[in-house]
Amino acid sequence: MTGDVYREFAEREARGVSPAYERLALAVADDAEVLALLGTVPPARRQPNLLFAVVRSLGGPVDDPEAFARYVVRRWAAVAAGLRVRATQTNEAGRCAVLLPVLAALPQPLALLEVGASAGLCLYPDRYSYRYGDVAVGSGGPVLECAAAGVTPPAAPPRVVWRAGLDLNPLDVRRAADLAWLEALVWPEQVHRRDRLRAAAAVAAADPPLLVRGDLVDDLPALAARAPAGATLVVFHTSVLYQVPPARRDAFAAVVRGLPGHWVANEAAEVLPHPRLPEPPDRTLHNVLALDGRPLAWTRPHGQGMSWFG
Incomplete structure (x- = not known):
């Protein structure tokens, strides 16, 4: 209901x-x-x-x-x-903070392909800086703060040589109307998220990613094939699959598993189930961060926290 x-x-x-x-x-x-x-x-x-x-x-x-x-x-x-x-294309750069430990541990350099990319602000994990409690990582763009438990933050951000996004309705932060919609999706009291959005949008506007209008099943293989040789392909998505019918989720999982490289998912447990998950830290909404189908951590929806168990 x-x-x-x-x-x-x-x-x-x-x-x-x-x-x-x-x-x-x-x-x-x-x-x-x-x-x-x-x-x-x-x-x-x-x-x-x-x-x-x-x-x-x-x-x-x-x-x-x-x-x-x-x-x-x-x-x-x-x-x-x-x-x-309209669609809830919340393009929260803060989610890069929970993706960072996985991305930094993969063979470098990376070719990032985000499914459900919106305006592509999560395609710049190498351009942002991070603060995990007292630990600082990186020195670029907006500072992304994350309360991390059970994991040691990486020493440095990953090295990204190619970034692309796939979305049914990609947004362009260089267009005032698209940026205004992204700002409308930020919750009223969260001035820090609005400021972070604008700072991340400036990063993307200065070096726009490749954003392709398409379907996550039908059009993913062709876009993945455009990744440069010599880079580790990483297909990733966060809080996207809840908008996809279950049958298409299954079809997407089958497609992404057949691609070279790695698959990083950050989705609600009921949307992308995993067997034998531990209990989440509390009753607030959490996603499950997974690498190649293996669950690693509970994460908060906007990247504000993670509890590592993998």
């Missing part, structure tokens, strides 16, 4: 992170009129993150649940249109 989705979002994702979105999600979960309107769009278009970002992009209020509900009802035609054409 849609109400349950919003209630779970409030309790597992927004609580302690975004008071505004926690309040909105709990209010929507109990609002029969708003839930009835959401029932008129496809299930994949009813996500809390998507609804809230669409309303923000239209200039609607997100700090007052009652005003939010009135706006959604009054402007439903515009809101529904946004839900149907």
